[in-house]
Amino acid sequence: xxxxxxxxxxxxxxxxxxxxxxxxxxxxxxxxxxxxxxxxxxxxxxxxxxxxxxxxxxxxxxxxxxxxxxxxxxxxxxxxxxxxxxxxxxxxxxxxxxxxxxxxxxxxxxxxxxxxxxxxxxxxxxxxxxxxxxxxxxxxxxxxxxxxxxxxxxxxxxxxxxxxxxxxxxxxxxxxxxxxxxxxxxxxxxxxxxxxxxxxxxxxxxxxxxxxxxxxxxxxxxxxxxxxxxxxxxxxxxxxxxxxxxxxxxxxxxxxxxxxxxxxxxxxxxxxxxxxxxxxxxxxxxxxxxxxxxxxxxxxxxxxxxxxxxxxx
Amino acid sequence: xxxxxxxxxxxxxxxxxxxxxxxxxxxxxxxxxxxxxxxxxxxxxxxxxxxxxxxxxxxxxxxxxxxxxxxxxxxxxxxxxxxxxxxxxxxxxxxxxxxxxxxxxxxxxxxxxxxxxxxxxxxxxxxxxxxxxxxxxxxxxxxxxxxxxxxxxxxxxxxxxxxxxxxxxxxxxxxxxxxxxxxxxxxxxxxxxxxxxxxxxxxxxxxxxxxxxxxxxxxxxxx
Numbered sequence: 001x002x003x004x005x006x007x008x009x010x011x012x013x014x015x016x017x018x019x020x021x022x023x024x025x026x027x028x029x030x031x032x033x034x035x036x037x038x039x040x041x042x043x044x045x046x047x048x049x050x051x052x053x054x055x056x057x058x059x060x061x062x063x064x065x066x067x068x069x070x071x072x073x074x075x076x077x078x079x080x081x082x083x084x085x086x087x088x089x090x091x092x093x094x095x096x097x098x099x100x101x102x103x104x105x106x107x108x109x110x111x112x113x114x115x116x117x118x119x120x121x122x123x124x125x126x127x128x129x130x131x132x133x134x135x136x137x138x139x140x141x142x143x144x145x146x147x148x149x150x151x152x153x154x155x156x157x158x159x160x161x162x163x164x165x166x167x168x169x170x171x172x173x174x175x176x177x178x179x180x181x182x183x184x185x186x187x188x189x190x191x192x193x194x195x196x197x198x199x200x201x202x203x204x205x206x207x208x209x210x211x212x213x214x215x216x217x218x219x220x221x222x223x224x225x226x227x228x229x230x231x232x233x234x235x236x237x238x239x240x241x242x243x244x245x246x247x248x249x250x251x252x253x254x255x256x257x258x259x260x261x262x263x264x265x266x267x268x269x270x271x272x273x274x275x276x277x278x279x280x281x282x283x284x285x286x287x288x289x290x291x292x293x294x295x296x297x298x299x300x301x302x303x304x305x306x307x308x309x310x311x312x313x
Numbered sequence: 314x315x316x317x318x319x320x321x322x323x324x325x326x327x328x329x330x331x332x333x334x335x336x337x338x339x340x341x342x343x344x345x346x347x348x349x350x351x352x353x354x355x356x357x358x359x360x361x362x363x364x365x366x367x368x369x370x371x372x373x374x375x376x377x378x379x380x381x382x383x384x385x386x387x388x389x390x391x392x393x394x395x396x397x398x399x400x401x402x403x404x405x406x407x408x409x410x411x412x413x414x415x416x417x418x419x420x421x422x423x424x425x426x427x428x429x430x431x432x433x434x435x436x437x438x439x440x441x442x443x444x445x446x447x448x449x450x451x452x453x454x455x456x457x458x459x460x461x462x463x464x465x466x467x468x469x470x471x472x473x474x475x476x477x478x479x480x481x482x483x484x485x486x487x488x489x490x491x492x493x494x495x496x497x498x499x500x501x502x503x504x505x506x507x508x509x510x511x512x513x514x515x516x517x518x519x520x521x522x523x524x525x526x527x528x529x530x531x532x533x534x535x536x
Contacts, residue, residue, distance in 0.1 A: 029398045143536035153461045154333055156534050157400045158326050230397045231536055 015209025048176025100295025131262020
């Protein structure tokens with residue numbers, strides 16, 4: 001149970017951080033009350049986790065064989081990495097941190113599913129690229145429909161508001177389906193939890209993070225999206241949701257933040273404007289490279305420290 | 314069936330509908346202001362300004378104040394999470410700019426009333442023309458603002474017409490001022506009349522500014 005707390009803590013911090021990518025624009029623009037957004041997000045995260053989270057759990061649990069202690073070390077190292085990178089103000093992916101932790105244990109165990117790891121790393125590359133491509137396609141397709149409808153100011157406003165709420169709920173569903181594996185997959189691998197229990201505990205802990213600690217992040221990060229026009233903000237949330245949902249089908253947990261950045265870039269490409277500063281892109285690249293590396297080192301370090309024994313001469 | 318009439322979305326669009334109704338009422342109020350202004354000015358140009366002129370001037374002031382109240386109501390409602398921030402800002406800015414016109418109406422009438430201005434016959438036909446084209450600009454501008462919420466008219470075509478009318482008003486304004494300073498009127502009266510003509514000329518200038526703003530708001534909603 002104590003070991004599981006590390007996973008629940010990780011889920012809590014994931015919920016607190018990633019909810020902003022889902023309902024940030026709606027809350028920051030005050031079109032939706034925080035509590036309405038938080039309850040909707042938590043509910044859809046849980047539904048997503050329960051209905052489609054199993055594929056990710058299968059992938060992560062098979063990366064290496066872990067005992068309960070190693071599973072807890074994975075969660076703690078991921079949580080520490082996420083905290084450290086957040087303190088350093090570098091964009092961080094919980095998914096990469098968890099895989100980094102698993103990788104650390106796998107290296108120590110000298111047992112790694114390289115094929116599975118390759119698939120995961122490939123998906124890491126694919127997340128921002130997917131965000132860009134889907135955002136470009138969505139912008140063109142939805143833009144065509146939007147222009148064709150020739151709505152007046154109030155109709156356009158109303159449709160965009162409803163669409164942003166629906167897109168937010170879908171993005172929450174995709175977040176739950178994709179990211180629940182980060183939280184509890186290692187405990188399934190260690191035989192501590194059944195797949196269903198892992199999905200339930202993971203979904204609930206992410207939901208708890210959204211309900212208890214996402215307000216500030218949602219409002220501050222959401223403002224960045226609100227700087228985009230409402231239609232672009234809708235495209236970004238939808239593109240992020242679709243990208244993350246695709247990876248939920250593939251069974252690889254990915255970063256919603258990276259999908260968002262990709263989508264914002266995509267919107268910039270269509271509109272011919274710079275939507276993401278070069279500095280931000282550089283930070284993402286640094287975070288992208290260092291997150292799994294740091295998590296791997298922390299996991300290995302923690303394991304070594306825990307197993308240090310006093311040997312009297 | 315339009316999005317707003319759909320009962321499924323009725324709950325979500327309640328405040329939005331209230332804002333639309335308030336904007337309609339605001340525009341209607343502006344039409345009443347314009348009507349009182351036009352009638353008062355007509356009396357003045359016919360040199361028949363009397364108690365009715367004072368009454369119409371007060372009516373113009375009353376409707377102008379009422380327009381301010383409605384605008385305030387719209388602002389309050391908008392900030393109670395009724396619209397997207399971008400739409401709120403657009404509507405706020407637009408109404409502020411529209412609101413400058415009834416203030417001009419009021420200023421013109423009070424100028425005539427307080428300074429006891431008598432318009433010389435030599436410039437009355439030109440002033441009549443200036444007022445008529447300026448008020449036509451104002452009408453077209455109201456139509457344009459309405460089409461933002463109704464999508465009925467062609468906003469771009471209206472921009473062009475208002476722009477043309479505004480240029481014509483500028484020509485007439487310059488012509489009248491030249492006439493005033495070419496005349497034998499007292500220098501003090503010349504300055505007073507010049508100020509009055511410039512003030513009337515501001516109606517079309519402001520209508521043109523609003524018209525361009527409406528066009529931008531409309532274009533922003535094209536992807």
